[in-house]
Amino acid sequence: MEEKISFFKRPAIQTLLASVICAVVGIILGYIALYIINSEHAADSMKALLVNFFKFRVVKGPLLMKNFGSFLVKSVPIILCAEAILFAYKAGLFNIGVAGQYTVGIIASIYCSLALGWSWPLCLLAAILAGAFWGFLSGCFKAFFNVNEVIAGIMLNWIGLYICNIVLGRPECMNQSKSETYDLAANNPDALLPGFMQEFFGNNKYISIAVPLTIIVAVIILIVLNKTTLGYELKATGHNKDAAKYAGMNAKRNIILTLVISGAIAGMAASTIYLTGIENFKIASSVPGMGFNGIAVAFLGGLNPIGAIIAGLFVEYISLGGQYVDYNYYSPEMADLIISIIIYLCGFVLFFRSILSRPGRVKVNANAEPDDTATKAEEKEV
Amino acid sequence: MKKKLLSVLLVAAMVATMFVGCGSSASDSATDDAAKAETGDTQEASSDYRIAMITDSGDITDMSFNQTTYEASKAFAEANGADFQYYKPTEDSNEARIASFENAVTDGYNVIVVPGYLFAAMIAEVAEDYPDVTIIALDCSEFDFTDNGMEKLPENVCSFTYHEELAGYMAGYAAVKEGYKKLGFLGGMAVPAVIRYGFGFVQGCNDAAVELGNASDVEVNYVYGGQFYGDDAITAQMDTWYSKGTEVVFACGGGIYTSACEAASKVNGKVIGVDSDQSGTIADQYGKDDLCITSAMKGLAATVNTTLTDLFAGDWSKHAGKIENLGIVSDTDLEANYVQLPTDTWSMENFTTDDYKELVGKLNSGEVKVSDSTDAMPKTEIKVNEFDNIH
Amino acid sequence: MEDYVIEMLNITKEFPGIIANDDITLQLKRGEIHALLGENGAGKSTLMSVLFGLYTPEKGVIKKDGKEVKINNPNDATDLGIGMVHQHFMLVDIFTVLDNIILGSEPSKFGVLTKKEAREKVLALSNKYNLKVDPDALIEDITVGMQQRVEILKMLYRDNDILIFDEPTAVLTPQEIDELMKIMKDLAAEGKSILFITHKLNEIMQVADRCSILRKGKYIGTVDVANTSKEELSSMMVGRDVxxxxxxxxxxxxxxxxxxxxxxxxxxxxxxxxxxxxxxxxxxxxxxxxxxxxxxxxxxxxxxxxxxxxxxxxxxxxxxxxxxxxxxxxxxxxxMSHVPEDRHKHGLVLDYTLEENMILQRYFEPDFQKCGMIRKGEMRKYSDKLAAAFDVRSGQGAKTKTRSMSGGNQQKAIVAREMDRAHxxxxxxxxxxxxxxxxxxxxxxxxxxxxxxxxxxxxxxxxxxxxxxxxxxxxxxxxxxxxxxxxxxxxxxxxxxxxxxxxxxxxxxxxx
CATH class of the missing domain: 3.40.50.300 (P-loop containing nucleotide triphosphate hydrolases)
Known part of the structure; x- marks a missing residue:
């Protein structure tokens, strides 16, 4: 039977194709936008965006590897956010609260490191626990009060943000004259995540064990989802919660557990960037975009933990590309616009997938009952 | 198996994208070189300097700090036939600023103008590694450098700070002398330069009120917005101020003036501009010629211009490795001062340009002293109402 | 030549990967009750959808009164006098019987409803065909049998003379079924032509004049009901003796x-x-x-x-x-073992494979997990054992997604699972x-x-x-x-x- 399914009709291939098409269409649309704004320099600018930091290859010295390192460092949190989202998604929950869980992760990372002076393992653990707790809250709302996790998540995002501004705005953490949190390297070097192959990456002092840790997390998620009873349960709940109930699975526990794990990953994402010292926290008036970009990344990655790594690298790569566009012809806002177009087109993966699969649903049995959806559609039409 | 295939293909796709990019850019950089050579030919008379500017957390359209620096650098570059480009870091972080610097240097720029104290950390990191690149920093104080472990500036760097307290003092003094009794100060973020402006402003108001003998009538509302741009919350605060009788607000911090102007234009209030002469832009933007009564200017443009001129003329040694603190240098040539009020667009009536000249003279001679401390609100006889930061 | 009111000749309708109707011919005589018999998935619904203009067939023509017609949408079908009583009634619960009947073709003068004429027409129809209904009763207050009569009146009100009944007896009591059979015969006697979709052989034997049988998208044949037996019909339908x-x-x-x-x-x-x-x-x-x-x-x-x-x-x-x-x-x-009513809602996780569904209530038992890891080998072995014992057929064996299995095999899988569990x-x-x-x-x-x-x-x-x-x-x-x-x-x-x-x-x- 398998041979009958053409190569392009295989689900994995379709997901992959859809992702690639999304990326390519995004780039083409971005190019068109550039062209409309300034036709003369569109090609050069798109090239600069795509070549990105590889332009440093012409320079002697470690610049290329150093930038490559920074690229990896910045990709890590967005990949982890995507992992958090896809994990919940597989269990049937749309955890838009990742942004908030990430935010409380920031609180824990920075407060523990700067105000409490803890060392990195404790700070990392605190961030994970904080994110998990935030996920636990929206899980409880969902499980016990039937509050949709999207609504609970959005509320908690803002609550998290304001708590973050209040806590980190205190003088223990915030350098008032700079309006950003103190430099971690200067104030508590113990809290910095241990370096990882820094010499290989041109002495990039920000590259840390967060990079291999992310890969490990992705692999663990892959294993949990596909090999364990927990993953079996969560996915069953995600696919069909009625059947999960029928099978005696504890839906409430699974909802909470899913959001706790998802939140823990998001909290960890925050510490992978704020415990490297690459960026200090500033009072923010909106929820970090990381959690939302993570959604695009998760879908672009075909909701696969390993796919999310590649998608995250792609999105971060494109994001970094904006600064290489010639600002004499395109303002930075335009560059951001192009990047947004490319990134948000990634959310259309499922759309492209459905187009790809439309001309031939894989029907194994000619006498198969139509899916529920098809039947319902038919009932409506008749 | 399928999953594996998927990953492999995705990687392949990405690598392919990069290679396509790389491949086409090899020839690209060649053209760049050619272009460079060409520019060199035609501009042989001038120099090999290529000027770049990196923005701080703001943008070149902030009607203030970044914009002034950008315009001055660009004007100089055009006048002297040098290449000019500006860079905006991807984030407001040291790492991103360094990346922008490296990007600019890789693009062949060897004079980098950086406005803002935020760049001190970047300079501390890159200055030694790029001895051939000249870095002109604005607003980075000695303290900013030592804070980042840099005791002495290398020869390829110079920095300028300003006596903002003098500019603020003059603006406050002028406003009170002009007859305003209820004043306001709206700072951006509480960074040293902004604090100096604010404290200077308060001192100026106080001294003028004492001289006029109406210190008990004069009040100053004092707040920091917590950001360098206006928004609804800040506008709301300004609305409250103006509705409670505030007559003029010193809007001091990048784009934050929009909130003050918006609120002021509703009730016929006034504002005082900052950094550059903002009366023109504000008049254009809000359609009211007299909205902005004056501006507390600091000579960013002049500094950029002078320094670049010296550099191009081979006089870099005047500045090399120095941190210069610029303020009032002359009581006769008002335009030469690095902190001033705009005399070209003077609109005040009770406080005239002659009064202004007299004030400059006193400040220059040291007859009037203005504290540049940023530690605590100056002690005053007038009433200062301090508000909590808006953000 | 026979007097056919509707002819569907050599209809072929393909969906990707499946031929739903393969060269099907259906001829409906004026004034007859014609049964359309077939298992689920035999293509009955598709064929009716073609007749209603919901699908355009790849091949074949539709003739009305001997003339070829094009039916591109349901309105065309209505214009040709074709009406359908759906299995699930399409009635508005909080409207009266009369309102429901005229819904969609409200009589009006200058934009104002004129219900009086409509009422008279409905009453006349209900008398003529012995369809007793109270025009002013609310739908939610009347029995299922009455609701069905309202549906029939709806068709008659629109002057339809080709009536399609889609499994009309599924929701009725035996008494109501008897009444419906009588009504159908009356309608046929008045010259209406009836197409009766069902898989209940008793009813066909009771009322139908002729019967066309479909099997797996193919046309098997048309028989005169008087000359056949239930056994013959069922073996035509299933393809073997039952x-x-x-x-x-x-x-x-x-x-x-x-x-x-x-x-x-x-x-x-x-x-x-x-x-x-x-x-x-x-x-x-x-x-x-x-x-x-x-x-x-x-x-x-x-x-x-x-x-x-x-x-x-x-x-x-x-x-x-x-x-x-x-x-x-x-x-x-x-x-306790439980074969649930709704196999898609409760019985199976359709996006799981057959083997994963086989251990739905047992994945946590030591037989199937070790330290929280699913023992895939055991799962496969168990699934294959059950599939063999209960004759569960699937395209790719244990790793077939249950969604792609036929309803019968899905149900067999559930039955196998539930019977094999200790209970x-x-x-x-x-x-x-x-x-x-x-x-x-x-x-x-x-x-x-x-x-x-x-x-x-x-x-x-x-x-x-x-x-x-x-x-x-x-x-x-x-x-x-x-x-x-x-x-x-x-x-x-x-x-x-x-x-x-x-x-x-x-x-x-x-x-x-």
Whole structure:
């Protein structure tokens, strides 16, 4: 039977194709936008965006590897956010609260490191626990009060943000004259995540064990989802919660557990960037975009933990590309616009997938009952 | 198996994208070189300097700090036939600023103008590694450098700070002398330069009120917005101020003036501009010629211009490795001062340009002293109402 | 030449990967009742959708009165006088009968409704065809049988002369079915042509003049009903001979396995109990069946029994243990197996593979997991064993996604899983719903085998044939209560119908 399914009709291939098409269409649309704004320099600018930091290859010295390192460092949190989202998604929950869980992760990372002076393992653990707790809250709302996790998540995002501004705005953490949190390297070097192959990456002092840790997390998620009873349960709940109930699975526990794990990953994402010292926290008036970009990344990655790594690298790569566009012809806002177009087109993966699969649903049995959806559609039409 | 295939293909796709990019850019950089050579030919008379500017957390359209620096650098570059480009870091972080610097240097720029104290950390990191690149920093104080472990500036760097307290003092003094009794100060973020402006402003108001003998009538509302741009919350605060009788607000911090102007234009209030002469832009933007009564200017443009001129003329040694603190240098040539009020667009009536000249003279001679401390609100006889930061 | 009112000639309709209609010809004579017989998935719905202009066939023509017509959308079909009574009625509950009938073709003058003429027309029609309805009653207040009459009147009101009935008897009591058959005959006598879609052979034998049979998208043939038999029809439909009667010996009931005492369940829709004061028992080695018309509390009762829904009162005892308040997991692991009513909603995770579904309630047992990791090898072995034992067929074996399996095989998989689990009681709800005759035969055989192995079986079914054939005792449920217990060997369909419609009840409580 398998041979009958053409190569392009295989689900994995379709997901992959859809992702690639999304990326390519995004780039083409971005190019068109550039062209409309300034036709003369569109090609050069798109090239600069795509070549990105590889332009440093012409320079002697470690610049290329150093930038490559920074690229990896910045990709890590967005990949982890995507992992958090896809994990919940597989269990049937749309955890838009990742942004908030990430935010409380920031609180824990920075407060523990700067105000409490803890060392990195404790700070990392605190961030994970904080994110998990935030996920636990929206899980409880969902499980016990039937509050949709999207609504609970959005509320908690803002609550998290304001708590973050209040806590980190205190003088223990915030350098008032700079309006950003103190430099971690200067104030508590113990809290910095241990370096990882820094010499290989041109002495990039920000590259840390967060990079291999992310890969490990992705692999663990892959294993949990596909090999364990927990993953079996969560996915069953995600696919069909009625059947999960029928099978005696504890839906409430699974909802909470899913959001706790998802939140823990998001909290960890925050510490992978704020415990490297690459960026200090500033009072923010909106929820970090990381959690939302993570959604695009998760879908672009075909909701696969390993796919999310590649998608995250792609999105971060494109994001970094904006600064290489010639600002004499395109303002930075335009560059951001192009990047947004490319990134948000990634959310259309499922759309492209459905187009790809439309001309031939894989029907194994000619006498198969139509899916529920098809039947319902038919009932409506008749 | 399928999953594996998927990953492999995705990687392949990405690598392919990069290679396509790389491949086409090899020839690209060649053209760049050619272009460079060409520019060199035609501009042989001038120099090999290529000027770049990196923005701080703001943008070149902030009607203030970044914009002034950008315009001055660009004007100089055009006048002297040098290449000019500006860079905006991807984030407001040291790492991103360094990346922008490296990007600019890789693009062949060897004079980098950086406005803002935020760049001190970047300079501390890159200055030694790029001895051939000249870095002109604005607003980075000695303290900013030592804070980042840099005791002495290398020869390829110079920095300028300003006596903002003098500019603020003059603006406050002028406003009170002009007859305003209820004043306001709206700072951006509480960074040293902004604090100096604010404290200077308060001192100026106080001294003028004492001289006029109406210190008990004069009040100053004092707040920091917590950001360098206006928004609804800040506008709301300004609305409250103006509705409670505030007559003029010193809007001091990048784009934050929009909130003050918006609120002021509703009730016929006034504002005082900052950094550059903002009366023109504000008049254009809000359609009211007299909205902005004056501006507390600091000579960013002049500094950029002078320094670049010296550099191009081979006089870099005047500045090399120095941190210069610029303020009032002359009581006769008002335009030469690095902190001033705009005399070209003077609109005040009770406080005239002659009064202004007299004030400059006193400040220059040291007859009037203005504290540049940023530690605590100056002690005053007038009433200062301090508000909590808006953000 | 024959007088055909509608001819569908050589219709071929393909969907990617499946030919739903393969060169099908259907000719409807004026004034006849023509049955369209076929299993689920045989292509009946597709063919009707083509007739209604919802699908455009790749090949073939449609003729009306001998002239070729193009039907591109349902409006074209209506214009040609084709009307349909749907299986699920398309009525607005809070409108009156009259409003529902005229809905969509409201008579109006200058934009103002003129209901008077409409009322007269409806009354005339209902008299002529003996379709008794009260035009001013609200739909929600009238019986299902009456609602169906409203649907028929709707077609007549629009002057349709080609009437399609899509499985019209599924929701009716035996008495109502008899009435419908009579109405259909009257309509045909008045010159209306009727297309009657069904898979119930008895009804075809009763009313139809001719019968066309489809099987797996192919046209098998058209027969005169007078010259054929149920056996012939069913073998044409299924492609082989089918036995109708279930072979079974007399039951040997043993110990009491399930005891239900005074169980009540709150309704989710109204304030009354959906299930009220239900008590009975099931012993080992017998099949007890709960019969009743759909929507009389069977679903809610099974929900309460298995734990899917909350129970509001009463006590349930399984093998001597009180399980009233126990979790589903507890019931699953302490002797209860459950073939659920809705196999897609509850029975299967459709996006899981067959093997994953086979361990749906057992994945946590040491047989299938070790330190939290699923033992894939064991799972595969177990799934293959069950599939072989219960003849579950699937495209790619154990790793087939259940969504792509046929309904019969999905159901067989569930039955296999539930019968193989350690259990004393099997709760089987509509175990043969939507299955073809062959699969029904197989599942019935398995259920009887189960009984003979000494298991207690509680069967809930809407199919009277199944109820009569399979059970050892029948409990009839009406409006949430058990209104009677009958012995299938001594009762008749008619008596059962009286109980089911609430016209008769035990305990001396005669009908209102």
């Amino acid at each position: 036995k109708f009667a279930v072979d079974k010996t007399k039951a040997n009931p043993g110990q009491e396995v399930l005891k239900v005492e005074n169980v009540c369940v709150k309704s989710k829709i109204h304030s009354n109990d959906a299930v009220h004061d239900v008590s009975f028992n099931v012993r080992a080695g017998e099949i007890v069946c709960i019969a009743g018309i759909d929507g009389n509390g069977q679903t809610e009762f099974v929900g309460a029994l298995t734990g899917l829904d909350d129970i509001s009162g009463g006590k349930i005892t399984l093998c001597g243990k009180d399980i009233t308040k126990k979790s589903i997991r507890y019931k699953n692991t302490h002797g 004393e009681l099997l709760v089987a709800v509509q175990p043969t719903r939507g299955l073809d005759v062959g699969a029904i035969e197989y599942i019935h055989k398995e259920i009887v085998k189960e009984r003979d192995n000494g298991k207690a079986i509680l069967l809930v079914s809407l199919e009277l044939d199944e109820v009569m054939n399979l059970s050892d005792r029948i409990l009839v449920m009406y409006e949430g209560e058990i209104v009677g217990e009958v012995d299938p060997k001594t009762t008749t369909l008619q008596e059962l119908g009286l109980y089911m419609s609430g016209a008769k009840r035990d305990n001396g409580k005669e009908a209102k």
